[in-house]
Amino acid sequence: MQKFSRNHRIAAITKILLENPNKIMSLNNFTLMFNTAKSTVSEDILVVKDTLNKFQMGRIDTISGASGGIKYVCGISSEKRREFAEKLCIILKNRERIIPGNFLYMTDIMFNPAIIYIAGVILASIFIEKNIDYVVTVETKGIPLAYEVARMMGVQLVVVRREQKFTEGSTLTINYVSGSTGRIQTMSLSKKALKKGSKCIFIDDFMRAGGTAIGIINLLKEFESELLGIGFLIDNVETPKKLVQDYKSIVDFKGIDENGNALLFPSGNI
Known part of the structure; x- marks a missing residue:
């Protein structure tokens, strides 16, 4: 040989x-x-x-x-984490990204493999010691980031639907209150997607008030499962009342200033 x-x-x-x-x-x-x-x-x-x-x-x-x-x-140095967050802030500060309602256009960021890979490594390295069974996200923009985190942690990705799909088979559906709008919304998950008694983390693209995270916590309870961590790419720190407190993010978004500039900074908890 x-x-x-x-x-x-x-x-x-x-x-x-x-x-x-x-x-x-x-x-x-x-x-x-x-x-x-x-x-x-x-x-x-x-x-x-x-x-x-x-x-x-x-x-x-x-x-x-x-x-x-x-x-x-997986792992990444604190210097590399900070460097990545600073570069991401520069990209997101482009004025052309500001859309009506003082939101930021992020779709291209969420589907950029190079950016999502590093973001995935950062979040996965934060939660790697949790020994989880699943990474959970909600459709749709958060899926690439959640997928990368799941891949780096060597576990299955579970995608929660906003609406029931007949292709999912028997599903479990709950109502939850959006933390930013106060509206009643629904989320559903196939009963085949998650084993009972599982340990999970929730990963998404953007954190406003945390209503979706609360919905995920309640949904997992229906599966007799536990949420051990929450992570986001960007956290809107201007939201006055957060429904969840224990979470990680890579970039903090502090709104738009009087000159029309987006205020973004590396998060202090990475």
């Missing part, structure tokens, strides 16, 4: 681990792949682990036991 150089092995191990975040990979798989001894693979993994640690790009955890192995846990 073909033999591989150390550089080849390290490159392959790094790629495999980064493409499968939070998934346990058996060392036996690597020994068979490279046709080499487990001790050699272990030395290669030490190099990968040391490199990731030095650049603060996450870590490699070792899991002992018969079904053990190694897994990549």
